[in-house]
Amino acid sequence: QRLRALFQYKPQNIDELMINAGDFIYVDPTHQCDVSEGWVVGTSHRTGCRGFLPENYTEKAHESDTWVKHREYVFVTASRSSTQTEREYNVKLNGEAHNPSMSRSGANVLSTQNAPLRRAVLVMRHGERVDQVFGKSWLQQCLTPDGKYYRADLNFPSALPKRKDSMKQFECDPPLSCCGIFQSRLIGEALLDQEVLVSYVYSSPALRCVQTAQHVLQGLELNQKVKIRVEPGLFEWTKWEASKVIPNFMTVAELAEASYNVDTSYRGNFPLSSLVPSESYEDYLSRSSAPLLLLFAFSGVSGVILIVGHGSSLAACTRPLMGLPSRDSSDFAQMVRKIPSLGMCFCEELKEQNKWQMVNPPVKTLTHGANAAFNWRYTIMED
Amino acid sequence: QRLRALFQYKPQNIDELMINAGDFIYVDPTHQCDVSEGWVVGTSHRTGCRGFLPENYTEKAHESDTWVKHREYVFVTASRSSTQTEREYNVKLNGEAHNPSMSRSGANVLSTQNAPLRRAVLVMRHGERVDQVFGKSWLQQCLTPDGKYYRADLNFPSALPKRKDSMKQFECDPPLSCCGIFQSRLIGEALLDQEVLVSYVYSSPALRCVQTAQHVLQGLELNQKVKIRVEPGLFEWTKWEASKVIPNFMTVAELAEASYNVDTSYRGNFPLSSLVPSESYEDYLSRSSAPLLLLFAFSGVSGVILIVGHGSSLAACTRPLMGLPSRDSSDFAQMVRKIPSLGMCFCEELKEQNKWQMVNPPVKTLTHGANAAFNWRYTIMED
Structure with missing residues (x-):
């Protein structure tokens, strides 16, 4: 046929x-x-x-x-058998057998009060960062001669958080753009729509990741309930840091003072002082997956764990969980380049089989176009 | 030196x-x-x-x-003399002679209660439209087999407005994407920051323009005070309509029912029934500038007139006001292609000299990057 x-x-x-x-x-x-x-x-x-x-x-x-x-x-x-069960379960739950495509998200299962809370991990990359749009010199573009911040383009954030050391430190640890805030917020709202129950949030110490976590939690209306655990082990592979040094991240105390919803009592699984420049690929992989593996060793942990990290985190945090081997480091670099802002992957535990599988994230992708700078003088006035 | x-x-x-x-x-x-x-x-x-x-x-x-x-x-x-006066005025107003770049926007002048309200026109292009991101088949991508709308990507709007004729009509008159809503809102908020006093809003009848006007007004916190006048004369040059027909726009009554803040008593300067397919360049130019020229014939009109139209509107609405000749139609097409979403131009009246000049818009440009679709399966899972 x-x-x-x-x-x-x-x-x-x-x-x-x-x-x-x-x-x-x-x-x-x-x-x-x-x-x-x-x-x-x-x-x-x-x-x-x-x-x-x-x-x-x-x-x-x-x-x-x-x-x-x-x-x-x-x-x-x-495995065929497990997804087959899940499909029937979802279709029954929604009563929408006429439109199976609408009733296939894992979130429906998670949101059902009667079902036991399945453990799952949602790993996402941070939102658009200012230097991605305005280049390395972004800070020069938005500082006045006397060192005050101003918004040279509407995609710069309306203000920079206060930090005790110099503004110059933002160069190695740039914030989200306005568009990055919009992206994060939108994903948070979509997770809320799908009633995804986020129980823990871990973030890389990079400002853009903490900010992404903050705005996702705001979209989820969880910013009063779930605090962000800043985990140095989730930072980018240090070999890829252009500056060849570990950035001076804002401290958890500074983040809290700047109204970020961080857990000040959380002590990182991997201490910040252990992050070294140009670490080996193996060292990077082992510190990236350690926090999750440790967390899931406790059977009391349930619901969705949200990890906000870098492009590299999507593979580095999840493949060990699924028992998959690590990739060759050059394939890894190529893969990471393909991951857009707020790119996500989602793993759920099949407890009865004692294994984890990757399935579609509970929300859709986010695809949008670029917007170019525009100068009316050269366009409208000159002939 | x-x-x-x-x-x-x-x-x-x-x-x-x-x-x-x-x-x-x-x-x-x-x-x-x-x-x-x-x-x-x-x-x-x-x-x-x-x-x-x-x-x-x-x-x-x-x-x-x-x-x-x-x-x-x-x-x-x-002219040298007028801008010189304005500069001194602004610097004095702000008391920030150390940083002249911060005190140069026309909005400062407009927002001063004691100064007479100068007349000005802010012309902007609509925000990102869904078909710009998802192509011509966008509607097929987000309709279920039984014709219900669903959000196939988070950049599709959360819902489509209700219209009496078929959903299919959206194909020739597409809505804003979520990113387009974000862009419009951001510009509105920036105009509010600069205390720009918008007194009238005119929009092309295209849905994306009415939506842009709506979200700009929301950002300006004016959505209860200023109503959108839907002006058919502001529609795109019909020669550029791919479908070669005039789209079935949502009526003003339908827009009002869908909670758009439209002025139901406004009668267009150029009736919708006079829009014809493949009109001449001259006809297009004359209907584009007529509403503004007519409006400014009334001396009672003051403050900033906001025009939400298409890329073509930026030149078509303003050049006649400044007494500039129209461009060659092929140069015109080339110019329009360069105008991004929410691209703006701003003209103010020099009453004493009985002329209009183009100056920097009261808010900055909006520059952001694109976000690509992402498939975890091919990226994270496959080797």
Whole structure:
């Protein structure tokens, strides 16, 4: 049987098939025996990948359509049986069997009061940083000759937090841009919409990460309830620090004074003084995953643990949890470059099987365009 | 005398010089007689341009530095005498003679209760639209098979306004993205910070423009006080409409029902029924400037008139006001392409001289980066 996709479907689980409107999908009737209502297993003509797809996103294709290639796709991480159970569970919960794509997020499970709280980790990269937009000289661009901060472009934050040492220290530890605050807030609000129950928040000591955590918690309306634990072990691989020194981070006391919602009683798992410049890849990986592995050793910990770190944190914090080997360090660098602001990954524990699997985060991606500077003089006035 | 710039200085008025840190500036002592305290007239070695610059942004250069070129720059629009008066006025108002760059915005003048309200026009382009990020098929991406809207990416708005005809009409008249709402709100808040007194708001009938006006007014905390006048004459040059038809805009009644703050009693200067597909360039220009020219014929109109339109509006609404000729239509297209979301220009009336001049808008530019979609599966999981 051949189907033609009517709509785009973005996979919500690792065993599902990405389809675009117009794609042809080959469906073998002998493979459909243990598939739940409304779903089929198919192979995409375009990609050659195989997976589950919602039947009502497709129509029967004309028999005249040609077929060239199809190959098998092996699922490595997710076991069939567990996700099958989860699908039925979600569909029942929502009573929306007509639209399976709306009822597949892990958050629905987490938010159900009767279900036991599954343990999960949401790892995210910080929001847009000012130097990402305005370059290395960003601080020079927004300081007056007598050293006062002013907002040279509306994407600079309206003020910089107070710190005891020099403003110059912000150069190695830049804050979020206004757009970065917007991104963080939006993700927090989306997590609230999905009723994701965040029980702990850990942040890299970098200001941009603490700020991201702060605005995500505000969006979640949790800023009075959950405090940010500043964990030096979550800082970026120091080999990548352009300055070749460890930045002078704002202290937890300074952050608290600047109204950041930090846990002043938390003592880092990895002390700040142990962060050394140009550390080895192995040292970086081991300090990145240690806080989480330690935390999950306590069975009392439940709900979603939010980790706000750097692009590198997405892999460094989660792969050890899933028992996956670390990547080659050059592949690692290439991977990290692809991770946008507020890029996220989500791991949940399968307690009965004593393992962790990566599934879709409880909220969607955030994709937006750039906005260029604009000079009316050269554009509107001059001919 | 030769100066070296210590800091970047971005011009705040048409007669000022753009300098970057490290630039050399040639200063002729015989040209400094009618220059106010703290300012010098100089010629940039780098650009060859001449203009005013704040002296405390520079230091004396070493005599050994070489000089190759300098040319004269003729100021066409701004007359020396008027801006000179304005500068002194502003500096006095703020008492910040040490930092002239902070006290140059026209808004300071406008916000002074004792000064007569100068008439000015702020023309802005709408914010980021969904199809700019997600392409022409954006609506297909966020409709379920049974035609319900869902937020396929967090940059899609949380809901679409209700309209009486089909959702399909949004395809020719797309809404703002979440990022577009953020941009509009930010500009509104910045205008409030500068105490810009907006007395009238005119918007193109395109949904993205009405939404931009709405969020700018919210940022200005004026949404209860100033109503949006939907003016069909402000719509984009219809020759540029990809669909070759006039979109079915939401009616003013529908907009009001969807909680947009529109003036239901306003009758457009240019009736919607007169908008025709593929109109001539001349017809487009004449309908774009007519509403403003008519408005300013009434001497009772004062304060800042906000116009929310399209990239094309920035030139089409302002050049006739300043008595400038229209551009060649191909130059016009090229100019419009350069205008970012919320790109702005600002014209103020010099009543005593019975003319209008373009000066820096009362708020800064808004520059931010793009955020790409991200798939954890291909990035974090696969090797």
